[in-house]
Amino acid sequence: xxxxxxxxxxxxxxxxxxxxxxxxxxxxxxKTCGFNVLVAKRxxxxxxxxxxxxxxxxxxxxxxxxxxxxxxxxxxxxxxxSRDIPVIFMTALTETEDxxxxxxxxxxxxxxxxxxxxxxFARVDVHLKLRALSQALAERTAALETANRQxxxxxxxxxxxxxxxxxxxxxxxxxxxxxxxRERSPLSLLLIDIDHFKLYNDHYGHLxxxxxxxxxxxALERGVSRPADLVARYGGEEFAVLLPxxxxxxxxxxxxxxKDEVDRLQLPHAQSPVKNCVTLxxxxxxxxxxxxxxxxxxxxxxxxxxxxxxQLGRDRLVVEDA
Numbered sequence: 001x002x003x004x005x006x007x008x009x010x011x012x013x014x015x016x017x018x019x020x021x022x023x024x025x026x027x028x029x030x031k032t033c034g035f036n037v038l039v040a041k042r043x044x045x046x047x048x049x050x051x052x053x054x055x056x057x058x059x060x061x062x063x064x065x066x067x068x069x070x071x072x073x074x075x076x077x078x079x080x081x082s083r084d085i086p087v088i089f090m091t092a093l094t095e096t097e098d099x100x101x102x103x104x105x106x107x108x109x110x111x112x113x114x115x116x117x118x119x120x121f122a123r124v125d126v127h128l129k130l131r132a133l134s135q136a137l138a139e140r141t142a143a144l145e146t147a148n149r150q151x152x153x154x155x156x157x158x159x160x161x162x163x164x165x166x167x168x169x170x171x172x173x174x175x176x177x178x179x180x181x182r183e184r185s186p187l188s189l190l191l192i193d194i195d196h197f198k199l200y201n202d203h204y205g206h207l208x209x210x211x212x213x214x215x216x217x218x219a220l221e222r223g224v225s226r227p228a229d230l231v232a233r234y235g236g237e238e239f240a241v242l243l244p245x246x247x248x249x250x251x252x253x254x255x256x257x258x259k260d261e262v263d264r265l266q267l268p269h270a271q272s273p274v275k276n277c278v279t280l281x282x283x284x285x286x287x288x289x290x291x292x293x294x295x296x297x298x299x300x301x302x303x304x305x306x307x308x309x310x311q312l313g314r315d316r317l318v319v320e321d322a
Contacts, residue, residue, distance in 0.1 A: 011056035011128050012036040016046035016072065017090065018064045022115060026059060026090070029117040030124070043067035047075060050082050057128055059111070059120075062091035062102070070105045077106035084134075086127045090115065158233040160210055161217035169232035169240055173295055176228075176244045181289040188251035188286040190241040190258070191302040192220070195279045195314040197237035199271040212278060213237065216262055223261040224254070240302075248286040252319045255282045259317055279315035281306060286320065 013035045017023040023039065030037050038055055040046035043064055050058070058076070062069040069089055076082045089102045092113040099110055109123050156168035164172070180187050194200070194216060201209040213233075220231045220239055234240040241258065243251050259280050267278035283306030287298050301320055309318040 010034065010036065012038060012053075013057050013059060013124060014038040014040065014046060014049060014055040015059045016040045016043060016064070016069070017059070017061040018042060019061070022061070022090065022113060025115050025117070026120060029120060033121055035124075043069065043072040046072055050076060050085070051079075054081055054085060056085070056131065057124060058085055058087045059124070060087050060089055060107070062089050062093055062098070070101055073102070073105040073107055084131075086131055088123055088127060158217075161214050161233050163217045163221055163239075164230055164232035166232065166234060169230065169234065169242065172230050172232075172242055173298075176242065177289045177295055177298075178291070180244060181291045184288065185245050186247045186286050187289050187298065188243040188246040188248065188284065189298050189302040190243070190251060190255050191234065191283045191285075191299075191306040192239040192241065192255075192258070193281045193306060193310070194237040195274050195281055195310075196269070196272045200269055200278070203271045212267055215265055215267060216278065216280075219261045219265055220258050223258040246286070248284065248319060251284045251286055252317065255284050255317045255319075258282070274313070274315045281309040281314045282317040283307070283309055284317065284319045 013030055015023060015026050015030070015037060017026065017039075018041050023041070027037050027039060038049055038053065040049050044067055046058070046060070049055075060069045060072060069091070073087050073089075076085065076087060083106075086108045087106060088109045088111055089107045090111045090113060091098070091102075093099075094112060102110065108127055111120055111123055156165055156171070157163070158165040176187055194212070197209065197212075200212060204212070217231070217233060217239065220241065224231050224241065228244050229246075230240075230242040232240045232242070241254070243254065246254070259282060262278065262280050265278065269276060269278045272279065283302045283304070285298055285301035285305055287293075287301070289298075305318045305320045309316050312318065
């Protein structure tokens, strides 16, 4: 016997049947085939068993005292924990309308009474295999989706600083530009440079420089709270912070907060002509995106303000003139 068949045969089947003879036939044969069998004689009892011990498949009588099989099936399909369990109706009803009602209620198949053991096994076996295949496919799909998310994250993450990389920044800028052009909302950009970083590297070595880049990047990331905002390593010791739906005043306010966040690190910079700790120069620009304008407009304007911040002595934030 194949491993798959052994697994199927060890499945749990719930039989909900009020007729003692039919119940005995079904239960004895299923046990002979190796299935684990649960028994309920009324619909309400069957629902309780499913809530406590969900089976792999349910054999459900249609005509029962109290709640009939169709209603039991409908309730099973309304519950998250039982909606995916296949339900096979057992009935003497052979009219098309009855079968249609059963399928509408959520059943997957019918077994006509009196029960024939070979037919019972064949239908139970095929639906258990279909369920196993469906579950395996769902698991593989979920695993593939997780792997794809991880691959995308790796592809858009800067390995050293653990913030978004240039590719991610470019993609987000293009997407936000189109969206905000439709909404006629502002888009702001902070370009940030670590002051005299070459001197830092020369003094503390490349490993020290890497640690500095990481700690500055993480401080910038901590200072940004909105999910739509993006902190990215733009290149070398330069970072970019993209701020959708943010006007000039809001961007300048955040820029000052980010500068303060890095100042609080008090990272020693013995060779800096500005201060004895790591400082930042920041340039702020804001545009109202237009569909026909190039994306580089915003970057060029932010870069000019960053250049002015450096010209004015660094360790400062400069906002583009209104």
